[in-house]
Amino acid sequence: MNVLVIGGGGREHAICWSLLKSPRIGKLYCAPGNAGIAQIAKCVDISATDIDNIVRFAEKNVDLVVVAPDNPLALGLVNELESAGIRAFGPRKEAAIIESSKVFAKELMTKYGIPTARYEVFTNSIEAKAYIRDKGTPAVIKADGLAFGKGVFVASNIGSADNAINLIMHEKKFGESGSRIIIEEFMTGPEVTVLAFTDGKTIVPMLSSQDYKRAYTGDLGANTGGMGAFCPSPYYSEEIADTCMEKIFRPTIDAMRIEGRMFKGVIYFGLMLTQQGPRVVEYNARFGDPETQPILSLLKTDLLDIFEAIVDERLDKIAIEWKYGSACCVVMASGGYPERFGKGYEITGLDQVPGDITVFHAGTARSEDSFVTNGGRVLGITATGNSLAIAAARAYVGVRFIDFYLAHYRSDIGHIIG
DSSP states (O other), X not given: OXXXXXXXXXXXXHHXXXXXXXXXXXXXXXXXXXXXXXXXXXXXXXXXXXXXXXXXXXHHHOSXXXXXXXXXXXXXXXXXXXXXXXXXXXXXXXXXXXXXXXXXXXXHHHHHTOOBOOEEEESOHHHHHHHHHHHOSSEEEEESSOOTTOOEEEESSHHHHHHHHHHHHTSOTTGGGGSSEEEEEOOOSOEEEEEEEEOSSOEEEEEEEEEOOEEETTTXXXXXXXXXXXXXXXXOOHHHHHHHIIIIIHHHHHHXXXXXXXXXXXXXXXXXXXXXXXXXXXXXXXXXXXXXXXXXXTBOSOHHHHHHHHHTTOGGGSOOOBOSSEEEEEEEEOTTTTSOOXXXXXXXXXXXXXXXXXXXXXXXXXXXXXXXXXXXXXXXXXXXXXXXXXXXXXXXXXXXXXXXXXXXXXXXXXXXXX
16 A cells, blocks of 8 residues: 655654554655655655645545644644545644634634633733633643644743743734634643544544653753654553543534544544543644654564454544554754754664664755754654663663764653652
């Protein structure tokens, strides 16, 4: 079977890496891909949001398209592929709105009694600032639309709240995604991510995970797309898993189907384990990045089989199995990320990383005979082990072999878990 994966980051490298294990895989393509993905798949020079050209390429070359990033899902790439008679993995546009509009997601949870933080929606900054002054801080301020994982601000005081509102609504840091904002109550407790496979009827959670959004060690600095992740989470007990299935996972999938927005693909549940029980922090409509890297490192079942079962709405007919142990991914980023950063710096040491450690490329390119940096998050160094401590230690062994100008990474991935 010939497969095209859409996207060009570490998540897509992990998906391609996992798909290649299938004995049924034929030609594997990735659009646009990156320098690391090019080592295992044929990269196609088409942007992930170039809907027309993706459809044209797929019609001639592949049997299945896997749409991984948020933007093409929100733009309706799956809809267009299916309209052209092409099998596609991922939610249609009307279901992907669960990520592309935080207001929609909050209203869905409110309507169907799915536990989440209390909130208000604003289109006027003056009213938003007045609300903050009335309710007080800390508070969580979110842009409504897609913002590359950076549209959430935790305001500890009135000044930082005002700055966040100005940044989103007046400076338009995230464009039209900030035309509406949500102000939420500040929740406390361990954060856990659960990705789940679903065909719109059956839902099968993957291993729980925890990711690290802040840029610097000790949970300092600005929010990023993610500086590392590990799985499974020690906080996510069987009892909590049962509660989440009963009160969050199943009700969400059922609600989307009832609303005429049947969700097929991977749904991401960002959870806060509060003293009152698990609550939803956010939904995503696809694999998370970098959570995908450690999670797929522990997947035993053929990923292509899972994707096809979801497309065909027969997920209940296959068993999804996982390897014993833990996995950890440490992101190596460009200096300055998540703000301004340079590109084109040579990456050294990749050929010296031990073979039992996997280096997933996120923002890389080729320059003559060398790999060079080509993004904010450059590499995801991923390892497995019988325990989290072993997996994290192995990942950092890999990090120590690699270098590029102004490289930075957190030194506490897997070490702090609260």
